[in-house]
Amino acid sequence: MNTAAAVATPPVAGDYYDATLQTRAIRLLPADYAVSDEPLAIVTLLGSCVAACLYDPLLRVGGMNHFMLPDGEADPGNARYGVHAMELLVNALLKRGARRTRLLAKVFGGGNVLRGFQDPIGSRNARFVLDYLDAERIPVQASDLGDIHPRKVAFFVQTGRTLVRRLPATRDRELVDVERAYRERLSHGPRSGSVELF
Numbered sequence: 001m002n003t004a005a006a007v008a009t010p011p012v013a014g015d016y017y018d019a020t021l022q023t024r025a026i027r028l029l030p031a032d033y034a035v036s037d038e039p040l041a042i043v044t045l046l047g048s049c050v051a052a053c054l055y056d057p058l059l060r061v062g063g064m065n066h067f068m069l070p071d072g073e074a075d076p077g078n079a080r081y082g083v084h085a086m087e088l089l090v091n092a093l094l095k096r097g098a099r100r101t102r103l104l105a106k107v108f109g110g111g112n113v114l115r116g117f118q119d120p121i122g123s124r125n126a127r128f129v130l131d132y133l134d135a136e137r138i139p140v141q142a143s144d145l146g147d148i149h150p151r152k153v154a155f156f157v158q159t160g161r162t163l164v165r166r167l168p169a170t171r172d173r174e175l176v177d178v179e180r181a182y183r184e185r186l187s188h189g190p191r192s193g194s195v196e197l198f
Helices: 082-095 121-135 169-188
Strands: 014-018 023-027 032-036 041-046 050-056 061-066 104-109 140-145 151-156 162-166
Touching (some): 032 082, 041 050, 041 061, 050 082, 050 151, 061 151, 082 121, 104 121, 104 162, 121 140, 140 162
Parallel strands (some): 023 041, 104 140
Antiparallel strands (some): 032 061, 041 151, 050 104
């Protein structure tokens, strides 16, 4: 991946042991989603993006997505846009045996960390996820949306337990740079099938 020297490099996605949480974890990056029924946490860092955490408490299966924009053209396997990200997450849970009628949601992010917009993307993302869940009749059990702070979220898929830490303003610049760089790649990079070239 070619990243300009002035832009912070996002962490690599994947499976790791989180010493702070004392559990196995999956690091979720923008435009991605993960579902599991194993005893682990899904962890992500949010600025203006939103993460929806859905779980079936009876089956003890859950998942999280991380989307950047409320709407746009669907890209197979890519969760960058809210509608597609939500469909991918719900369908992955249903394939694991979850029942739509039992799904519960917790939603986070949508911070207005990119300043200077009349209708900030964070606010649009937050409105989208709440409207989507309302339309799909998936109850929202908890939320931490809006404001100006980035957040670190850890979601324990089997129990639905969620930890949210609002990050200090000193992290704002780094997160804004990462989001802008990623958004730039998405808008200018050619796509071929489900593989994004950059």
